[in-house]
Amino acid sequence: MTETPPAPTAPLRARAEIDLAALRANVRALRDRAPGAALMAVVKADAYGHGAVPCARAAVEAGATWLGTATPEEALALRAAGIPASVRVMCWLWTPGGPWRRAIEEDIDVSVSAMWALGEVVEAARAAGRPARVQLKADTGLGRNGCQPGPDWDELVGAALAAEAAGLLRVTGLWSHFACADEPGHPSIAAQLTVFRAMLAEAEGRGVRPEVRHIANSPATLTLPASHFDLVRTGVSVYGISPSPEIGTSADLGLRPVMTLSASLALVKQVPGGHGVSYGHHYVTPGRTTLGLVPLGYADGVPRHASGAGPVLVGGKWRTVAGRIAMDQFAVDLGGDEPQVGSRAVLFGPGDGGEPTAEDWAQAAGTIAYEIVTRIGSRVPRVHVNG
Numbered sequence: 001m002t003e004t005p006p007a008p009t010a011p012l013r014a015r016a017e018i019d020l021a022a023l024r025a026n027v028r029a030l031r032d033r034a035p036g037a038a039l040m041a042v043v044k045a046d047a048y049g050h051g052a053v054p055c056a057r058a059a060v061e062a063g064a065t066w067l068g069t070a071t072p073e074e075a076l077a078l079r080a081a082g083i084p085a086s087v088r089v090m091c092w093l094w095t096p097g098g099p100w101r102r103a104i105e106e107d108i109d110v111s112v113s114a115m116w117a118l119g120e121v122v123e124a125a126r127a128a129g130r131p132a133r134v135q136l137k138a139d140t141g142l143g144r145n146g147c148q149p150g151p152d153w154d155e156l157v158g159a160a161l162a163a164e165a166a167g168l169l170r171v172t173g174l175w176s177h178f179a180c181a182d183e184p185g186h187p188s189i190a191a192q193l194t195v196f197r198a199m200l201a202e203a204e205g206r207g208v209r210p211e212v213r214h215i216a217n218s219p220a221t222l223t224l225p226a227s228h229f230d231l232v233r234t235g236v237s238v239y240g241i242s243p244s245p246e247i248g249t250s251a252d253l254g255l256r257p258v259m260t261l262s263a264s265l266a267l268v269k270q271v272p273g274g275h276g277v278s279y280g281h282h283y284v285t286p287g288r289t290t291l292g293l294v295p296l297g298y299a300d301g302v303p304r305h306a307s308g309a310g311p312v313l314v315g316g317k318w319r320t321v322a323g324r325i326a327m328d329q330f331a332v333d334l335g336g337d338e339p340q341v342g343s344r345a346v347l348f349g350p351g352d353g354g355e356p357t358a359e360d361w362a363q364a365a366g367t368i369a370y371e372i373v374t375r376i377g378s379r380v381p382r383v384h385v386n387g
């Protein structure tokens with residue numbers, strides 16, 4: 001019998017390569033920055049676009065003892081993927097009617113910022129027949145989620161203690177979040193720390209005995225040891241991205257970017273001078289040249305705001321997006337060079353191979369590197385290496 005040989009695997013149109021060895025090294029470097037605190041790796045938004053489950057596992061291997069998510073669905077997905085109860089999982093963005101009972105049954109720490117949420121988690125604990133793990137969030141000045149100091153905090157702490165005495169919950173944490181930790185020296189940083197310490201003292205003076213107190217995000221972990229308390233919550237830094245240029249580059253901070261985004265050129269062609277490129281002809285070739293077609297667009301998360309400015313490495317040289325970034329594709333002017341169709345075009349990566357970084361794209365688009373990696377869409381396969 002003659003067997004038909006399998007067809008060769010086609011090269012990927014595009015790929016986001018995720019280096020888990022780099023992620024593990026970043027977690028270890030961050031632990032060294034806060035040696036007296038436990039470390040939470042924040043894996044919300046599919047681990048900032050890197051793939052939540054593989055990144056969570058790699059972070060735990062490197063010493064993270066907590067994982068952080070925004071939504072309860074993200075937290076529950078980690079448990080469903082086999083993240084054990086020995087690894088604490090926390091989620092903090094709740095709306096009325098959320099899956100409180102499932103979170104309690106899966107041993108997830110839930111954040112509470114207001115009386116309505118405390119009431120819902122207490123009812124869910126009664127239904128589950130086991131106490132909830134609850135962390136009380138204080139608004140120390142960010143003005144988003146969190147309970148205001150003063151009478152609101154008094155009421156929330158008192159009600160939580162009453163529910164704890166009734167066996168319905170355990171207050172496992174007291175926490176808050178900085179507004180401007182990525183701007184070293186900003187006066188709000190010291191002000192928030194002062195408010196946080198006061199709110200901690202009030203809650204603990206009334207009998208709250210939290211397992212962890214935490215306020216430090218990535219920039220505070222890197223620059224503000226006084227904010228480390230019992231736990232640091234590291235998000236974008238886990239993925240090797242600097243929280244802000246003011247703090248330093250990734251290399252300055254001892255971090256390595258984890259994601260490399262690339263695509264295979266879909267077309268290479270010669271065009272005459274004066275040839276318009278892409279919608280609106282915002283780019284016109286200055287002379288006879290070669291265009292390369294990169295099969296990625298804003299539907300894949302490439303920011304349209306970087307039209308005419310986004311950098312791409314092709315054939316060992318930096319190119320710039322020529323004209324508008326479209327939904328599925330954009331062009332680069334290759335300046336007469338003629339790489340083969342299928343050649344690799346690297347949008348961003350660690351930068352040590354000469355390629356642009358996510359920060360370069362952030363500057364081109366007028367945004368932050370967090371958004372660049374997080375917005376890469378599901379059409380782009382994540383290829384996890386060094387697992």
